[in-house]
Amino acid sequence: xxxxxxxxxxxxxxxxxxxxxxxxxxxxxxxxxxxxxxxxxxxxxxxxxxxxxxxxxxxxxxxxxxxxxxxxxxxxxxxxxxxxxxxxxxxxxxxxxxxxxxxxxxxxxxxxxxxxxxxxxxxxxxxxxxxxxxxxxxxxxxxxxxxxxxxxxxxxxxxxxxxxxxxxxxxxxxxxxxxxxxxxxxxxxxxxxxxxxxxxxxxxxxxxxxxxxxxxxxxxxxxxxxxxxxxxxxxxxx
Ligand SMILES: C[S@@+](CC[C@H](N)C(=O)[O-])C[C@H]1O[C@@H](n2cnc3c(N)ncnc32)[C@H](O)[C@@H]1O
Numbered sequence: 132x133x134x135x136x137x138x139x140x141x142x143x144x145x146x147x148x149x150x151x152x153x154x155x156x157x158x159x160x161x162x163x164x165x166x167x168x169x170x171x172x173x174x175x176x177x178x179x180x181x182x183x184x185x186x187x188x189x190x191x192x193x194x195x196x197x198x199x200x201x202x203x204x205x206x207x208x209x210x211x212x213x214x215x216x217x218x219x220x221x222x223x224x225x226x227x228x229x230x231x232x233x234x235x236x237x238x239x240x241x242x243x244x245x246x247x248x249x250x251x252x253x254x255x256x257x258x259x260x261x262x263x264x265x266x267x268x269x270x271x272x273x274x275x276x277x278x279x280x281x282x283x284x285x286x287x288x289x290x291x292x293x294x295x296x297x298x299x300x301x302x303x304x305x306x307x308x309x310x311x312x313x314x315x316x317x318x319x320x321x322x323x324x325x326x327x328x329x330x331x332x333x334x335x336x337x338x339x340x341x342x343x344x345x346x347x348x349x350x351x352x353x354x355x356x357x358x359x360x361x362x363x364x365x366x367x368x369x
Pocket of ligand 1: 238
């Protein structure tokens with residue numbers, strides 16, 4: 132299913148792809164690296180497990196899976212931006228990771244059969260997908276029973292003093308620095324806007340439950356600047 136938002140978001144990521152990694156490290160003061168290590172550390176599956184990384188972007192989660200879990204784990208990275216996939220491909224070639232496969236596709240129509248993956252990850256991607264329930268249902272479908280979905284997403288701190296300082300940075304400094312280095316006029320204003328539109332954590336957990344996940348939980352990372360949600364597809368692994 133194609134929403135009107137899709138081409139706009141795809142073009143935006145195509146436009147910022149060359150500077151995406153650099154700006155991630157700079158604007159998050161390398162917290163993004165720590166958050167991806169965390170999501171991967173929470174993956175539990177057999178030694179030769181299969182993982183789908185949706186909205187894989189420039190491949191950082193897929194590469195972290197390779198680093199932490201080894202070459203026997205197969206990773207499929209899916210994204211709809213050719214620009215982001217091109218960078219991912221270069222990084223994967225350079226790191227020599229034959230167990231990572233990249234696919235150009237839409238999170239809302241995954242080209243996989245039922246029960247294909249032991250885990251699905253999505254880092255900073257679900258915020259860009261309007262129809263979250265359908266996306267989560269698609270992730271649920273391609274998971275084995277007992278398989279888990281892990282969703283990493285940006286948030287805003289709740290404590291008021293930290294929040295005030297962070298919001299000043301997030302709404303003013305970040306868009307200006309992002310614009311300067313990416314030369315893209317709205318991508319880094321879209322970022323805080325899309326984070327502010329993202330459902331509250333309780334609300335998002337309800338959406339996960341509605342999509343069929345159980346044992347749904349979440350944890351705040353780095354003073355609540357990011358959240359990590361986990362859900363399990365009911366049933367025993369075969
Ligand atoms: C903020 S980036 C995150 C990239 C990567 N996961 C990371 O950790 O840096 C969001 C990515 O989601 C992709 N994306 C957004 N909507 C998508 C959709 N409906 N289907 C596939 N990819 C999508 C974009 O192309 C972009 O690469």
